[in-house]
Amino acid sequence: MGPDPQTAACRLAVRRCLTDLPPGALVLAACSGGADSYALAVALAFEGPRAGLRVGALTVDHGLQSGSGERAERVAQELRVLVLDPVEVLSAPVGGRDGPEGAARAARYAALEEAARQHGAATVLLGHTRDDQAETVLLGLARGSGARSLSGMRPRTGCYRRPLLDLPRSTTLAACRAAGLVPWEDPHNADPVFARARVRHAALPALEDTLGPGVADALTRTARLLRDDADALDAWAGRAAAECARPGETYDVAALAALPAAVRRRVLRAAALGGGAPPTDLACAHIDALEALVLNWHGQRGVDLPGGLRGWRRGSVIRVERVPR
Numbered sequence: 001m002g003p004d005p006q007t008a009a010c011r012l013a014v015r016r017c018l019t020d021l022p023p024g025a026l027v028l029a030a031c032s033g034g035a036d037s038y039a040l041a042v043a044l045a046f047e048g049p050r051a052g053l054r055v056g057a058l059t060v061d062h063g064l065q066s067g068s069g070e071r072a073e074r075v076a077q078e079l080r081v082l083v084l085d086p087v088e089v090l091s092a093p094v095g096g097r098d099g100p101e102g103a104a105r106a107a108r109y110a111a112l113e114e115a116a117r118q119h120g121a122a123t124v125l126l127g128h129t130r131d132d133q134a135e136t137v138l139l140g141l142a143r144g145s146g147a148r149s150l151s152g153m154r155p156r157t158g159c160y161r162r163p164l165l166d167l168p169r170s171t172t173l174a175a176c177r178a179a180g181l182v183p184w185e186d187p188h189n190a191d192p193v194f195a196r197a198r199v200r201h202a203a204l205p206a207l208e209d210t211l212g213p214g215v216a217d218a219l220t221r222t223a224r225l226l227r228d229d230a231d232a233l234d235a236w237a238g239r240a241a242a243e244c245a246r247p248g249e250t251y252d253v254a255a256l257a258a259l260p261a262a263v264r265r266r267v268l269r270a271a272a273l274g275g276g277a278p279p280t281d282l283a284c285a286h287i288d289a290l291e292a293l294v295l296n297w298h299g300q301r302g303v304d305l306p307g308g309l310r311g312w313r314r315g316s317v318i319r320v321e322r323v324p325r
Contacts, residue, residue, distance in 0.1 A: 006174035009167055010043040015051070017125070017155075017163035023052035025122035029084070030112055031057050033075035035183035037127035039172035040164060042179045044125060045082040056086040058115050058124070060108050062094050071184065078181065090115055101194055102280070116159050128153055128162045131169040134216035135199045137223050142195075144284070147230040152223035168216070237266035250317035256294045265291060272305050275320040281306035293318055 002008065018027065029044045031037040041057050048055035057079040061072040072089045079087045092111035094103045116124050133152045140149040155162050164172065176183050191197050207215045240263050244255040251271065256264050268290040272282055282305070289303040293313040302312035304323075311320045 014043040033184035039175040040127040134219040151227035
C-alpha cells in the first residue's frame, strides 16, 4: 500500500518544488514544530534523497516564551530522527519597531538567510499553506493595499520556496498524524492581540459561515490572478521609468502625466525606494503626495518621505533626494 492521500499530497508538492535543483544540492526546511512545517520536513526527508539532494532543517527560537529554547531543541531532535542533516537551532531575538508580528518575522528571515548562506544551501523551504495565503490576502484587504500586497506570498522569493501553498492546513495536520508526529501550536497563533490570529479564528470562519465554503480557495485564486497583473504592471513601470528618466536622476513631468495611473504610481514608488525610502514605511499617502506634484502642482513645497528623503518639482522635472542634515 502507498502512503495516505494527505502524505502523498505533501510529498508530491515538495517533489515538484525540487525538480530544477542539481544533484548534491542542499535543501533546508524551516520548521517551527507546527503542523505545516513538520509535514514539510517529513516530505522533504522522503523526497530529497530520492532526488539526489542533501536535506536538512532549521528551527528558530525567538526566546519570547518560557521554555522556548528547550522546545526548539526537542523539535531539532525530532528532525534528526527524520535523518535530516544538518539540523540547527537558530537564535533570533525580536527587536525593532514594526510591532511584534513584523519584528519576529524580520528576525526569523534574517536568521534563516544567514544560516542558509553559512551552510551553502540552494534553497530554504517554508511551510506556508493555502490557508496562510488566504489570511495574507485578507490582511492586505484590511490595510487597503494595492495589487502587489493582495497577490500574497510568491511560491518562490529569493532563497525561499513554498511548496505547500496550494494545500489546505487540514492536509498538513493529517500528514502529521500519519507520521505519528504531535505538532506544537504556538499560543500566539490563537492570541487575539495579533491580527493574523483574529483573521484565522474569527474573520475567515465568519466569511465561510456567511458566504459558504470555498472562501480560502477564492482568496488564493484572487492572489494568483493579481500576482500576474502586478508582475505585468511592474514590468511596464520598469520600462516607463527608463523612458521618463532625465539627467540628474530626475523624471519628466509630462512623460509621467501621460502614463496610466497604475504605472505612474509604480514609477514614483520605485523612485522613492531607489532614493532609500524604507519599503515598510512608504505608504499610499506618500505616493499620493508625489503624484500631486505631477498632476496637481501649484508651486507647493516638496513632499517629505520616509528615510529622510524629499520629493520636489522644479519646472518640468521631479526628483527624489536625501534631505541634507
